[in-house]
Amino acid sequence: xxxxxxxxxxxxxxxxxxxxxxxxxxxxxxxxxxxxxxxxxxxxxxxxxxxxxxxxxxxxxxxxxxxxxxxxxxxxxxxxxxxxxxxxxxxxxxxxxxxxxxxxxxxxxxxxxxxxxxxxxxxxxxxxxxxxxxxxxxxxxxxxxxxxxxxxxxxxxxxxxxxxxxxxxxxxxxxxxxxxxxxxxxxxxxxxxxxxxxxxxxxxxxxxxxxxxxxxxxxxxxxxxxxxxxxxxxxxxxxxxxxxxxxxxxxxxxxxxxxxxxxxxxxxxxxxxxxxxxx
Amino acid sequence: xxxxxxxxxxxxxxxxxxxxxxxxxxxxxxxxxxxxxxxxxxxxxxxxxxxxxxxxxxxxxxxxxxxxxxxxxxxxxxxxxxxxxxxxxxxxxxxxxxxxxxxxxxxxxxxxxxxxxxxxxxxxxxxxxxxxxxxxxxxxxxxxxxxxxxxxxxxxxxxxxxxxxxxxxxxxxxxxxxxxxxxxxxxxxxxxxxxxxxxxxxxxxxxxxxxxxxxxxxxxxxxxxxxxxxxxxxxxxxxxxxxxxxxxxxxxxxxxxxxxxxxxxxxxxxxxxxxxxxxxxxxxxxxxxxxxx
Numbered sequence: 001x002x003x004x005x006x007x008x009x010x011x012x013x014x015x016x017x018x019x020x021x022x023x024x025x026x027x028x029x030x031x032x033x034x035x036x037x038x039x040x041x042x043x044x045x046x047x048x049x050x051x052x053x054x055x056x057x058x059x060x061x062x063x064x065x066x067x068x069x070x071x072x073x074x075x076x077x078x079x080x081x082x083x084x085x086x087x088x089x090x091x092x093x094x095x096x097x098x099x100x101x102x103x104x105x106x107x108x109x110x111x112x113x114x115x116x117x118x119x120x121x122x123x124x125x126x127x128x129x130x131x132x133x134x135x136x137x138x139x140x141x142x143x144x145x146x147x148x149x150x151x152x153x154x155x156x157x158x159x160x161x162x163x164x165x166x167x168x169x170x171x172x173x174x175x176x177x178x179x180x181x182x183x184x185x186x187x188x189x190x191x192x193x194x195x196x197x198x199x200x201x202x203x204x205x206x207x208x209x210x211x212x213x214x215x216x217x218x219x220x221x222x223x224x225x226x227x228x229x230x231x232x233x234x235x236x237x238x239x240x241x242x243x244x245x246x247x248x249x250x251x252x253x254x255x256x257x258x259x260x261x262x263x264x265x266x267x268x269x270x271x272x273x274x275x276x277x278x279x
Numbered sequence: 280x281x282x283x284x285x286x287x288x289x290x291x292x293x294x295x296x297x298x299x300x301x302x303x304x305x306x307x308x309x310x311x312x313x314x315x316x317x318x319x320x321x322x323x324x325x326x327x328x329x330x331x332x333x334x335x336x337x338x339x340x341x342x343x344x345x346x347x348x349x350x351x352x353x354x355x356x357x358x359x360x361x362x363x364x365x366x367x368x369x370x371x372x373x374x375x376x377x378x379x380x381x382x383x384x385x386x387x388x389x390x391x392x393x394x395x396x397x398x399x400x401x402x403x404x405x406x407x408x409x410x411x412x413x414x415x416x417x418x419x420x421x422x423x424x425x426x427x428x429x430x431x432x433x434x435x436x437x438x439x440x441x442x443x444x445x446x447x448x449x450x451x452x453x454x455x456x457x458x459x460x461x462x463x464x465x466x467x468x469x470x471x472x473x474x475x476x477x478x479x480x481x482x483x484x485x486x487x488x489x490x491x492x493x494x495x496x497x498x499x500x501x502x503x504x505x506x507x508x509x510x511x512x513x514x515x516x517x518x519x520x521x522x523x524x525x526x527x528x529x530x531x532x533x534x535x536x537x538x539x540x541x542x543x544x545x546x547x548x549x550x551x552x553x554x555x556x557x558x559x560x561x562x563x564x565x566x567x568x569x570x571x572x
Binding site: 012015016018019020022023026027029032033036044045047048049050090091093094096097098101103105106109112113116118119120121122123124125126127128130131135146147149150151153154157182183186207210211212213214229232233236243246247250253254257258260261262265268269272273 | 287290291293294295297299301302304305307308309310313316323371375377378379380381382385387388389391392393394395396398402403404406410411413414415445454456457506509512513526527530531540543544546547548550551554555558
């Protein structure tokens with residue numbers, strides 16, 4: 001008995017050491033990024049593996065100005081938050097009605113939405129740009145948000161649909177007997193019950209929309225409207241190989257989403273595990 | 280009675296209407312328009328759209344080696360991307376469900392690359408492959424680091440695979456962890472009482488019971504790797520000499536670099552059909568192997 005316990009601990013200790021080693025390997029790219037972001041250009045070229053001999057914080061000030069970071073950050077924030085709120089709101093309503101009101105139209109819509117989940121973005125992007133400009137919302141934040149509402153709908157409705165099916169009807173019936181309207185029942189009774197899946201949906205859509213490059217690159221042209229990924233792309237194209245500017249620019253670009261992750265980690269991890277069970 | 284019907288229609292309109300509208304305008308109509316354009320030689324600008332029948336499709340399969348090459352690249356990439364992310368993701372999950380002191384910190388570390396978008400990751404790794412690896416190579420003399428990573432087709436392929444695995448293994452790990460945690464401890468204990476070792480318990484108890492998670496993870500990793508775009512664009516831009524051009528990037532270049540919207544649409548339809556077939560086959564194949572508890 002004692003020997004097995006001992007053996008068990010040694011294997012655990014070995015596993016722990018191996019994992020820590022692997023984690024360090026995983027972190028190496030961040031080391032290169034951070035260490036070189038404060039070096040002078042010549043120092044980056046002479047040795048990119050060493051720690052910086054002088055911390056040149058000025059790199060950040062210049063990258064901040066060149067990317068117009070506050071603007072890009074704000075644009076990303078507005079697009080991500082608005083799209084998220086509307087997607088969660090409208091798609092939860094839609095999914096709820098589709099489950100509770102089993103008409104032919106609703107069944108067909110559900111099939112179309114599920115089928116559309118396999119449509120790659122490239123298969124719709126060319127006509128999409130045409131339609132967005134026909135609607136007169138090309139090169140605007142509103143147009144971009146509209147595109148996210150449409151393209152995000154299949155996955156979002158699908159996740160809500162699966163969840164609503166598991167919500168018992170009795171509670172809703174009780175509230176209706178108490179004289180609540182269908183709208184009141186949804187917003188006061190059903191929506192609060194959907195909280196776990198709403199968290200999942202918001203996390204998945206946030207990771208997607210915040211990091212998306214192709215959609216805004218097709219819809220937005222005005223530099224003042226740029227989100228972080230397109231601002232980074234054009235900045236990087238301008239300063240190719242000028243690493244002392246490009247690297248701090250990249251650090252600025254990844255900082256908001258990494259902070260968001262570290263703060264919301266618990267929900268993100270749970271949300272993904274949840275979403276995969278339904279997906 | 281009539282009033283009730285009216286109110287029901289109104290509810291349907293308010294609850295389902297907006298999402299239906301956005302879905303039709305942004306996804307369904309463009310999809311069918313794209314299908315139509317794929318039979319034309321439209322260039323995106325001219326008002327006149329000429330119907331060319333199957334000409335675009337025939338051209339794609341007989342006279343466009345760059346598209347076929349991008350398919351070959353994407354297929355190869357999907358294979359390695361899928362196998363390696365799932366193996367690493369499962370291994371991480373398996374070890375990190377044991378009672379390690381640092382397991383929470385470790386989970387965070389392995390997951391964090393995923394929250395950064397492919398576009399920015401590609402740029403970050405461009406620096407690492409070009410400058411970082413060179414420095415490590417100089418210091419250690421290891422030939423692995425002295426390879427021209429983004430300079431040749433073969434090494435660029437592996438460069439993208441490395442970044443892809445680094446980016447996504449942690450996400451699959453999270454899904455596998457929750458699946459492994461749901462395997463009843465009593466079954467593992469029972470198998471041990473029956474004389475099974477750790478490896479046998481893994482093979483005959485844990486793995487069959489986490490098959491639903493395997494389905495999900497395979498589905499996700501196929502979908503990510505087959506639709507590879509952002510990372511491809513920022514890390515190699517399809518180069519050198521189009522050696523690492525994914526299908527998604529090839530379609531994008533067809534449409535926006537050489538302005539052949541008709542041809543681009545036809546390629547996109549071929550892409551769609553293949554994605555759809557793979558998704559269906561894959562879900563069906565793994566569903567068969569799932570074990571009901």
